[in-house]
Amino acid sequence: MHPRNILQDCNFWELQKNNLGLKKHLRKIRDDYCTINFKDPHALCELSKSLAKTFLHLDLEIPLNRLIPTLPLRLNYLLWIEDIISIESKNNVLGIDIGTGASAIYALIGAKYLGWKFLGTDTDYTCCENAQRNIHCNNLADKVVVKHVKQWDDKLTHLLQGTIEWNTHVTPESTL
Numbered sequence: 001m002h003p004r005n006i007l008q009d010c011n012f013w014e015l016q017k018n019n020l021g022l023k024k025h026l027r028k029i030r031d032d033y034c035t036i037n038f039k040d041p042h043a044l045c046e047l048s049k050s051l052a053k054t055f056l057h058l059d060l061e062i063p064l065n066r067l068i069p070t071l072p073l074r075l076n077y078l079l080w081i082e083d084i085i086s087i088e089s090k091n092n093v094l095g096i097d098i099g100t101g102a103s104a105i106y107a108l109i110g111a112k113y114l115g116w117k118f119l120g121t122d123t124d125y126t127c128c129e130n131a132q133r134n135i136h137c138n139n140l141a142d143k144v145v146v147k148h149v150k151q152w153d154d155k156l157t158h159l160l161q162g163t164i165e166w167n168t169h170v171t172p173e174s175t176l
Contacts, residue, residue, distance in 0.1 A: 002079040006055050007072035012036065012047075019050035044068045048103075058108050059137050063130055066102035074105050075113070082114060094119065100146055104131035111143035120146040 001008045013034050016022040025043035026034045036043040045062045051071045052058040062068055085093060093116040097106045100120030107118035122128050128148040135144045 002076045004079050005076050015050050022046040022050045063102050069103050069105040102127040102130040104134050107144045111140045118144045121149045
């Protein structure tokens, strides 16, 4: 785990005090320790939403029929990338998340926690719609754009080069 990862060693009992949706999924192991069933998508969803809200100040909508992100690992990955980037370029980072998914979690964490801009793409229109809701719910539309793509083509290349408008919303017409 990255040494700056604020999501390591979370106390689930403390976490549930401000996130009642998580409470019903806790299993007490001993007086000072509890866990969740990590195979239960409802429990994982509540854990991810609780971690996002408490530590990253992000509100998430996570559909149960899509991938439920493990936030400590996602933050870990971004922190390692941050370490690789030179000091001079940290304020001008544009991350690209191909297959951003329904939560757009890399983009949301990158924008909110690290101050980066992100372009997320996905071939699943429903994922793009949900990701867009998460972006707007967290007031990050000025830093994160999600585009529905059919495949990698010249239109996506133009988007990356800035020739397609940055702040556009996901609509069937905006499909690349």
